[in-house]
Amino acid sequence: MNKNVINVLFALSFLGMILAACGTGGSGASGDGGGDTVHIGVNMELSGAVASYGQSDTEGIELAVEEINEAGGIDGKQIKVTKVDNKSDAAEATNAAIKLTSQDKVTAIIGAATSGNTLAQAQIANDTETILLSPSGTSPNVTIQDDGTLNEFVFRTSYIDPFQGTVAANFAIDELGIKNAAILADNASDYAKGLGTAFKETFEAAGGTIVAEEAYVAKDTDFRSTLTRIQSADPEFIFIPGYYEEVGLIIKQAREMGIEVPLMGADGWDSPTLVELAGADALNNTFITNHYSSEDPDETIQNFVTRYKEEYDGASPNAFHALGYDSVYLLADAIERAGSTDSTAIKDALEETKDIKLVSGVVTIDKDHNPIKSATILEYVDGEQVFKTKINP
Amino acid sequence: MEWLQQLFNGISLGSIYALIALGYTMVYGIIKLINFAHGEVFMIGSFTGFYAIAFWGLGFFPALILSMAVCAVFGVLIERIAYKRLRSSTRIAALITAIGVSLLIQYVVIYIRGAQPEAYPNVLPNRSFDIFGVQISSQSLLILLVSVVLMIILQFIVHRTKIGKAMRAVSFDPDAAKLMGINVNNTISATFAIGSALAGAAGVIFGVYYTKIEPLMGIIPGLKAFIAAVLGGIGIIPGAVIGGFVLGIVETVVSALGLSLWRDAAAFIILILILIFRPSGIFGKNSKEKV
Structure with missing residues (x-):
């Protein structure tokens, strides 16, 4: 037993020595910090379980970098991007962040696509004073730790989960004129619970009544008995925060x-799977909140969509593309206002971001490092998402 | 009216549990093995039906029959490859092998086609009828009908045919059956074939009724069917059917009371209670069990 502990300690100290050696070697190698480039790291899920999120974010990022560099860069400095694949794994995301901060000495890291993999880098970002900007991590605790302290160098481009619940409640009351609603939430996910609570609070504060509140667990397949219960409460509207696999069946x-x-x-x-599971007919008269719609007539959005389609053979960009794209512009704007690549200056500039017009809305960064911006409501019509309206916070 | 609707929901759910439970109970009845790979046979049946419908354009009934045939062969293969040589070893060895086979099948399927779910194509016309204020879809009626017909056919096979007689004889006493000239190996294979075919049918029915299928879909229905089999008295065929329906209705009632998060827990609480208070199940005779 004791021998094992000693072995582990020995191995750890050895590992530490190697890491230290790498660290010094790395800093010696990359002496081009400053100068005429801005070096940005991209730490994304390029393979693994949620690769489609990471790949979309990255395509958006690359598109924006290309545009900015073509237009002369940030204050004349070209953006240089170093991509690292975190394989949709939190430990890999941490490793990638260590590499980007110690070896590549990047000014900022954009990533990761999911909240968990962003959180895995937060400590390193704070310790090394490197800006960490997550395009699409929506969990509230990405920027605010559970004990309420702020992750100083962590920002995000997407709005946070509970905000979508608030938006949905406002939409139900103002646009649909709903008085009685029911909630059916996935009890196994913080995401769904956060949305459900936010919906309930906003809806009740606006004078609505929640007539039924039911829950399910991810991987359930039979919802008929729960739905029968909801049906007997006779709601005019049902809010179902959750993921497409179960929602399609519901x-x-x-x-x-x-x-x-x-x-x-x-x-x-x-997700396209939602339409397959539920069927196009059943999806009529259903709505979702989302970050943006490629059908939104807004000029900034249409420019982005056209540009993307030229680059990627006519495919339509999704919300992750838009958020990746916006992340670069958000960061570029802050670097420009900071006037230097000093990370503390950029952090202060990011915190002061106000009313910057991006594809996913007009963004102001609040004191919790979350963007305040509008949400888009989409309606399913015969299996297609159709732009319905925009709701401001 | 709400309760009538819930009762109907429960019966629909229960009919699927019952179909899977039959396979468990038949196999247990004949070789005293709890075949934990049975849920995976159910999954294979579901995917066979899916590919038959989505890619070969077969209708519901041809797909159902094809999937039953594939599963019958598959079940016999599992028995011949994994269980046969363990027949004389301890029961725990066979049980552990069954769990191993179950995991093997799950992950081979994931390796081949990935873990993403698939949406079952709509093969049955779906209209809802309003009967006494209860919404009944034509789909669930047809599914219930198919389940009941299959159970009646099974009852006929077991009690009115030669192979059924052989199955009952082997289940009663394999050695004596052998002495009477019954081919025990073939009879056991036939049992696996019939039980697996029923699981295959349940797979297709599940796919049509619940739409979403995926490689790990067999685990929970498999465990629930196991509970149903134990509840009815494992090894007793009518017990599996009744156990399935009772479990389906209990789960629905639990949800209907607003305790939907307790639904799975309720099923396992039933298992524990049955094992404590009436280990031989509803239909079982109280015999000294040699576990």
Whole structure:
């Protein structure tokens, strides 16, 4: 037993020595900090379980970098990007952040696509005073730790989860004129619970009544009995925060049972699989909140969509593309205002960001390092997402 | 009216549990093995039906029959490759092998096609009827009908055919059956074939009714069916059917009371209670069990 502990300690100290050696070697190698480039690291899920999020974010980032460099860079400095694949794994994300900060000496890291992999880098970002900007990590604790302290160098481009619940409640009351709503939330996910709570608070504060509040657990397949219970409470509207795998089944079963009221969810619904599972007919009269819509007539958005389509053979950019793209512009704006690549100056500039017009809305960064911006409401019409409206916070 | 609707929900759910439970109970009845790979046979059946419908354009009934045939062969293969040589070893060895086979099948399927879910194509016309205020879809009626017909056919096979007689004889006493000239190996294979075919049918029905299928879909229904089999008295065929329906209705009632998060827990609490108070199940005779 004791021998094992000694072995482990020995191995650890050895590892530490190697790391230290790497660190000094790295700093010697990259002496080009400053000068005429801005060096940005991209730490993304390029392979693994959520690779589609990371790849989309990265495509958006690359598009924006190309545009900025073509237009002459930030204050005349070209952006140089170093990409690292974190393989959709938190430990790999930490390793990648160590590499980017110690070896490549980047000014800022954009990434990761998910909250968990961003959190895995937060400590390193704070310790090394490197800006960490997550395009699409929506969990509140990415920027604010559980004990309420701020992750000083961590920012994000997307809004946070509970905000979508607030938006959905406002949409139900103001646009649909709903008085009685029901909530059916995935009890196994913080994301869904956060959205459900925010919806309830906003909806009740605006004078609405929650007539039924039910829960399910991810991987359930039979929702008929729970839906029967909701049906007997006779709501005019059902809010279903959750992910597409279960939501698809819920919608299908609800429509089969004759529940015809509007159903609403959030960005967790946004997947082609949802349409396959629920069926295009059943999805009529359902709505989701999302970061942006490629059909939004807004000029900034249409420019981005056109540009993206030229680059990627006519494909339509999704929300992750837009958020990746916006992240670069958000960062570039702050670097420009800071007037230097000093990370503390950039951090202060990011904190002061106000009313910058991006693809995913007009962004102001609040004191918690979260953007305040509008959310887009999409409606499913015969299996297609159609731009419905924009709701301001 | 709400309760009538819930009862119907429960019966639909229970019919699927019952179909899977039959395979468990038949195999247990004949070789005293809890075949934990049975849930995976169910999954293979579901995927066979899916590919038959989505890529070969078969209708519901041809796909159902094809998937039953594939599963029958698959079940016999599992028995011949994994279980046969363990027949005389300890029961715990066979049980552990069954768990190993179950995991093997799950992850081979994931390796081949990935873990992403698949949406079952709509093969049955779906219209809802309003009967006494209860919404009943034509789909669930047809599914219930198919399950019941399959159970009746099974009852006929077991009690009215030669192979059924052989199965009952082997289940009663394999050595004596052998002495009477019954081919025990073939009879055991036939049992696996029939049980697996029913699981295959349940797989297709599950796919049509619940739409989403994935490689790990067999775990929970498999465990629930196991509970149903134990509840009815493992080894007793009518017990599995009744156990399935009772479990389906209990789960639905638990959800209907607003305790939907307790639904799975309720099923396992039933298992524990049954094992403590009536280990031989609802239909079981109280015999000294040699576990």
